[in-house]
Amino acid sequence: MNSYINSLKEQNKLSISIDKNKTFNWKYFKIAGPCSVEGESIIEIAKEIKNCGADAFRAGAYKPCTFPIRTETNGWKEGLRKEGLELLKVAKKESGLPIVTEVMDASMIEQVGEVADVFQIGTRNFQNYTLLDALGKQDIPVLLKRGTWGTVDEILGAVERILAGGNENVAICLRGVVGMPSYRHVFPTIRWAPDLMMIPALKELTNIPIIYDPSHATGYRNFVTPVSKAALAIGADGLIIEAHPDPDNSISDPAQAINYSTLVEVFNG
Numbered sequence: 001m002n003s004y005i006n007s008l009k010e011q012n013k014l015s016i017s018i019d020k021n022k023t024f025n026w027k028y029f030k031i032a033g034p035c036s037v038e039g040e041s042i043i044e045i046a047k048e049i050k051n052c053g054a055d056a057f058r059a060g061a062y063k064p065c066t067f068p069i070r071t072e073t074n075g076w077k078e079g080l081r082k083e084g085l086e087l088l089k090v091a092k093k094e095s096g097l098p099i100v101t102e103v104m105d106a107s108m109i110e111q112v113g114e115v116a117d118v119f120q121i122g123t124r125n126f127q128n129y130t131l132l133d134a135l136g137k138q139d140i141p142v143l144l145k146r147g148t149w150g151t152v153d154e155i156l157g158a159v160e161r162i163l164a165g166g167n168e169n170v171a172i173c174l175r176g177v178v179g180m181p182s183y184r185h186v187f188p189t190i191r192w193a194p195d196l197m198m199i200p201a202l203k204e205l206t207n208i209p210i211i212y213d214p215s216h217a218t219g220y221r222n223f224v225t226p227v228s229k230a231a232l233a234i235g236a237d238g239l240i241i242e243a244h245p246d247p248d249n250s251i252s253d254p255a256q257a258i259n260y261s262t263l264v265e266v267f268n269g
């Protein structure tokens with residue numbers, strides 16, 4: 001069981017180097033950016049996010065939404081897609097930050113791989129085995145987001161599948177799970193239950209880095225700071241946070257986006 005994970009642990013090998021030249025210290029790795037690329041503003045945003053202290057920039061060019069989006073707003077339809085990737089290339093060059101962005105399907109790896117320094121697997125693709133197998137053959141790191149239903153075996157099994165292909169650069173992202181928190185009727189944008197306990201549980205079983213996502217896990221911006229602190233306090237190796245210059249007007253996930261000053265506060269503890 002979990003043989004690749006165990007052998008990494010035995011070698012005391014912490015996976016993940018973000019690119020071949022730089023090995024980042026995953027002890028407190030900070031990823032931030034808006035939910036999605038919304039337009040040319042992404043270039044300025046990337047520079048500002050760097051100034052807030054981020055180690056990597058996140059933004060989805062492809063945004064699988066819970067319900068299909070039928071109408072296009074200024075080219076945005078579940079993301080700016082190809083155009084979004086082109087803009088991310090510029091954002092990367094201008095900010096100097098590595099890019100974390102979602103790849104939804106094995107057929108998109110080449111295209112997304114032209115800009116991604118870290119491939120994000122979205123929660124909806126957590127058990128897309130074709131995608132996991134294909135990413136196992138890449139030498140670009142993978143941030144695997146836990147499916148909202150994922151058990152510990154399913155998480156470790158998904159990680160194993162990537163490691164089995166030869167890609168040892170895998171981090172797990174916990175982003176909240178299905179559940180019915182009793183405060184939800186008061187905070188209607190909350191969709192998931194924070195899965196903090198999974199951090200020490202996984203730490204007991206593996207040395208794969210754990211990145212916590214307090215934005216999706218809480219769904220409400222005022223909870224992002226306290227849940228970030230809690231995640232770090234119980235062993236998370238880093239955070240991935242949705243931040244936006246004008247949070248309420250984010251195209252996707254506005255209720256959970258925080259502004260820059262809150263981001264700086266979170267990063268500085």
Ligand code: PEP
Pocket residue numbers: 035060063064121122123124145175216
């Ligand atoms: C995201 O990171 O913006 C995202 C779509 O997250 P998830 O796949 O966890 O829903």
Ligand code: MN
Pocket residue numbers: 035216242252253
């Ligand atoms: Mn989002």
